[in-house]
């Protein structure tokens with residue numbers, strides 16, 4: 001009897017997995033037929049924004065898959081300027097035309113767009129960077145060139161901030177959030193050490209390094225955005241809080257004001273812990 005139930009459960013599981021794969025394939029085929037002629041990242045000049053960025057924007061604007069699918073479907077069925085999330089493509093190409101798609105098909109396509117892992121649109125970024133440079137739009141040029149450098153080439157930027165000289169082995173993978181945190185922790189330890197030795201210059205250096213800590217690679221950031229979705233804003237706020245307090249620690253150290261220094265350092269530690277309580281275990285899951 002047990003065996004029969006087990007067999008039924010396993011068959012059920014396999015059947016639902018097969019069904020999920022079918023739905024994905026169907027959505028992908030429909031996407032190829034209805035959307036890809038414009039949303040093809042290789043086209044030059046571009047006819048529509050690559051799906052890599054579209055997916056990211058919509059994930060950051062929605063809580064879950066259901067609202068993602070609803071929002072994409074609503075846009076594609078009745079595109080208006082007010083609904084658009086991609087301001088730059090709208091400026092360059094105008095609002096997407098109503099392509100007269102069937103709603104049930106668009107829903108399947110939207111579910112596929114949610115689940116697909118799109119490749120970074122490297123040649124699109126490269127061309128866009130070159131075009132913006134030629135047009136003298138240096139902000140836009142920089143934005144696209146940075147994306148290209150971060151995700152399409154193996155070059156990594158040299159660290160800009162001088163870190164406190166505190167010994168400790170970095171074990172985490174380069175570009176990971178964990179490596180960033182380990183560096184912050186070393187700077188934090190250096191700050192504590194400096195406080196006990198009343199070494200204000202060293203305290204200021206360490207606090208500065210915390211305030212202007214490195215950032216994880218663009219790939220890690222993308223994963224974070226995709227996983228935290230609408231909570232990304234709150235996560236950035238938590239990071240900013242530590243930034244502001246570390247800047248105040250630095251100021252107090254420069255003023256040789258030990259009382260304020262200790263008060264701000266303690267507030268900063270609370271801000272570190274507040275972010276850990278809210279996000280740490282969740283983010284470790286996301287980045288797995």
Ligand code: HEC
Pocket residue numbers: 031034035036037038039047048049054072075076079083084085086087089090093094095096097099101106109110
């Ligand atoms: C005729 C070309 C064309 C086709 C076909 C097309 N799109 Fe678009 N799409 C565009 C353009 C141009 C934009 C950029 C302007 C904009 O954002 O509205 C865009 C933008 C989008 C956006 C982002 C809108 C925003 O700014 O928030 C989504 C989502 C989207 N398309 C989905 C689809 C889906 C799904 C299909 C297939 C069912 C599809 N598109 C077919 C041209 C097209």
Ligand code: HEC
Pocket residue numbers: 172177178181182184185188210235236238239242268269271272273275276279280283284287
């Ligand atoms: C905006 C949120 C946020 C803030 C602010 C923050 N952290 Fe973290 N921290 C994290 C997350 C998320 C992880 C888990 C990263 C991982 O393991 O991938 C982490 C991990 C760590 C770790 C463990 C690293 C390891 O080797 O596993 C240390 C140590 C750490 N943080 C120290 C600090 C200190 C010190 C501060 C304040 C100066 C701070 N953090 C502020 C989010 C934050």
